[in-house]
Amino acid sequence: MTVEEKPTHLVEESSDSQETPRRIAVFPQRLPVRFEDQKKPGKLVMTFPNLVIREVICLQLVVIVVALMSLVFDAPLEELANPQHTPNPAKAPWYFLGIQELLHSFPPIVAGVIIPTLAVVGLVVIPYVNINVKREGLWLRDRNRTVIILSAVVILTAGVCVPFHAYSIVIPSLLLYGLAVIPYLFPRDSGWINWLGYRSLSDWIMTWFVVVVTVLTIIGTYFRGPAWSWIWPWK
Amino acid sequence: MKIWQKLQDTVAWRSIFRTRLPIKTNLDRSLVIFNSLTMHIHPVKVRELAISFSYTFYLGMISFFLFVILVVTGVLLMLYYQPAIPNAYENMKDLEYVVSNGLFLRNMHRWAAHLMVITAFLHMLRVFYKGAYRPPRQFNWAVGVILLILTLLLSYTGYLLPYDQLAYWAVTVGANIAKYVPVTGEQFRFLLLGGNQIGEYTLVRFYVLHCVILPLALTGLVALHFWRIRKDGGLH
Numbered sequence: 001m002t003v004e005e006k007p008t009h010l011v012e013e014s015s016d017s018q019e020t021p022r023r024i025a026v027f028p029q030r031l032p033v034r035f036e037d038q039k040k041p042g043k044l045v046m047t048f049p050n051l052v053i054r055e056v057i058c059l060q061l062v063v064i065v066v067a068l069m070s071l072v073f074d075a076p077l078e079e080l081a082n083p084q085h086t087p088n089p090a091k092a093p094w095y096f097l098g099i100q101e102l103l104h105s106f107p108p109i110v111a112g113v114i115i116p117t118l119a120v121v122g123l124v125v126i127p128y129v130n131i132n133v134k135r136e137g138l139w140l141r142d143r144n145r146t147v148i149i150l151s152a153v154v155i156l157t158a159g160v161c162v163p164f165h166a167y168s169i170v171i172p173s174l175l176l177y178g179l180a181v182i183p184y185l186f187p188r189d190s191g192w193i194n195w196l197g198y199r200s201l202s203d204w205i206m207t208w209f210v211v212v213v214t215v216l217t218i219i220g221t222y223f224r225g226p227a228w229s230w231i232w233p234w235k
Numbered sequence: 236m237k238i239w240q241k242l243q244d245t246v247a248w249r250s251i252f253r254t255r256l257p258i259k260t261n262l263d264r265s266l267v268i269f270n271s272l273t274m275h276i277h278p279v280k281v282r283e284l285a286i287s288f289s290y291t292f293y294l295g296m297i298s299f300f301l302f303v304i305l306v307v308t309g310v311l312l313m314l315y316y317q318p319a320i321p322n323a324y325e326n327m328k329d330l331e332y333v334v335s336n337g338l339f340l341r342n343m344h345r346w347a348a349h350l351m352v353i354t355a356f357l358h359m360l361r362v363f364y365k366g367a368y369r370p371p372r373q374f375n376w377a378v379g380v381i382l383l384i385l386t387l388l389l390s391y392t393g394y395l396l397p398y399d400q401l402a403y404w405a406v407t408v409g410a411n412i413a414k415y416v417p418v419t420g421e422q423f424r425f426l427l428l429g430g431n432q433i434g435e436y437t438l439v440r441f442y443v444l445h446c447v448i449l450p451l452a453l454t455g456l457v458a459l460h461f462w463r464i465r466k467d468g469g470l471h
C-alpha cells in the first residue's frame with residue numbers, strides 16, 4: 001500500500017482529567033450525517049417558528065376537515081351480524097376491493113397471495129434497484145431496442161390477462177403503453193411529448209401500478225353487483 | 236407584564252418550563268427546540284424549500300395528524316365498547332342514540348381512518364415521484380411500506396368491531412383470502428379468527444390487535460421513520 005491509511009476517527013480525551021468518569025469525545029472524520037456532501041444547498045430558516053407554525057396550522061385544518069366530514073356524513077351501521085344471511089355481493093373494505101376484483105378473474109392463489117406479495121416486495125426493493133436510482137428518460141438511448149422490449153412485455157401481460165377476462169388490467173395497460181410510445185413515434189424537442197419522453201421506466205411502472213390499482217378499486221366499489229356481476233352505478 | 240415576568244422568575248415556574256419568554260433571538264428560537272420533548276424531534280434549522288407546501292404537500296404530516304386524531308377518538312370510543320356479541324353492536328346503537336355526541340365521535344374515527352389510508356398512499360407516491368427514496372433513504376422507504384401495511388391492517392381489524400352485517404362479511408371475505416396461502420393457510424386463518432368462523436374470539440383478537448398491538452407497532456415505526464429522516468440528512 002502506497003497510500004497512507006487514514007484513521008476513520010479522531011479520538012480526543014477530555015482535558016478535564018480530574019473528573020470521573022473520564023470523558024472521551026469521538027469525532028468521525030466524515031460528518032455524522034452520511035452523504036453530507038450530497039446535501040442540497042438552500043437557504044436555512046429557524047424551525048421555530050417557520051416549521052412549527054405550519055405544523056400547527058396543518059393539524060388544525062386536518063381536525064376541521066375531519067370534523068366537518070363527521071357532521072355531514074354518518075358512519076354506516078347495518079343490522080347485527082348474521083352468519084346465516086350472506087349479503088350478495090359480500091364486499092371487503094374498499095381498500096381491498098382491488099384484490100377482490102382480481103379474485104374474480106384469477107385463481108385465488110394468484111390473486112390473493114402471489115400478486116399482493118409481489119406488489120409489496122416490488123415496493124420494498126424499489127430503492128435498491130439501480131434503474132430506479134438513476135431514472136434516465138426511457139427513450140434516451142437505444143430507442144429501437146427499448147420499443148421492442150416494451151412492446152413484448154405489454155403483449156405478454158395482455159396475453160396472460162385476456163384468457164382470464166381481466167380487461168380491467170388490459171385496457172389501462174394498453175392506454176399507458178400508447179402514451180409511453182408517443183415520444184418514440186413522434187419525437188418532439190419541446191412541449192408535452194418531449195416531457196413524456198423524459199419520463200423514466202420507473203415512472204412508467206409506478207404510474208401503471210397506481211392506475212391499475214385505482215381502476216380495480218373503483219370497479220370493485222361501484223361497478224359490481226350481485227354475484228359480482230357488472231352493474232352501472234347510476235342505474 | 237410585570238406580573239408575568241415575576242411569575243417566570245418563580246422557582247416553581249422555572250422548574251417546569253425550560254424556555255423563558257419572550258422569544259427574541261435565534262438563540263431563544265433554538266432553545267425552544269432543544270428544551271422540549273415534543274419539539275426536539277426537529278432540527279433547529281430547516282431548508283426553507285423543504286418546508287413549503289408544494290414540496291411534500293405535507294402528506295406525511297397529515298397522515299401523522301390523522302393518526303393522532305385516531306388515537307384520541309379511539310381511546311374515547313374504548314370507553315363505550317365491549318368486545319362481545321351482541322354487546323359490541325349494541326354499543327354502536329348506544330353511541331348513536333344514548334351517548335352525547337357519540338355518533339360524531341364514531342364518525343370522526345371512521346373518516347379519519349379512511350383518510351389516513353388515502354394520505355399515506357399519496358405520501359408514498361409523492362416520495363416516489365420526487366425520487367426521495369434514493370440512497371441514503373432506502374431503508375426509510377422500506378419502513379414506509381411497512382407503515383402503509385400497518386395502516387391497512389389497522390383499518391381492517393377496526394372494520395369488524397361494530398359487528399354488524401357490513402363488518403362481518405367484509406372481514407369474512409378478507410379472511411378467506413388467508414386460506415389460499417400455501418401450506419399454512421388454514422392454520423393461519425384459524426389463528427387469526429380464533430376458530431373456523433368469525434365469532435366471539437375473533438372479536439377479541441381483532442380488538443386486541445386493533446387497540447393495542449397494531450397501534451403500538453405503528454407508533455414505534457413512526458418514531459423510527461422520523462428519526463431516520465433526520466439521520467438521512469433531513470428531507471430530500
Ligand code: HEM
Nearest residue numbers: 291294295296298299355359367376379380382383470471
Ligand atoms: C403511517 C404512515 C406514514 C407517516 C405518518 C409518515 C410520515 C412522514 C413524515 C411526517 C415525513 C416528512 C415529510 C412529509 O411530511 O411528507 C415523511 C417522509 C418520508 N416518508 Fe413517510 N410516512 C408514512 C408512510 C410512508 C410510506 C408508505 C412511505 C413509502 C413507502 C414513506 C416514505 C418516506 C420517505 C422515504 C420519507 C423521506 C422523504 C424525503 O426525504 O423527502 N412514508 N414521512
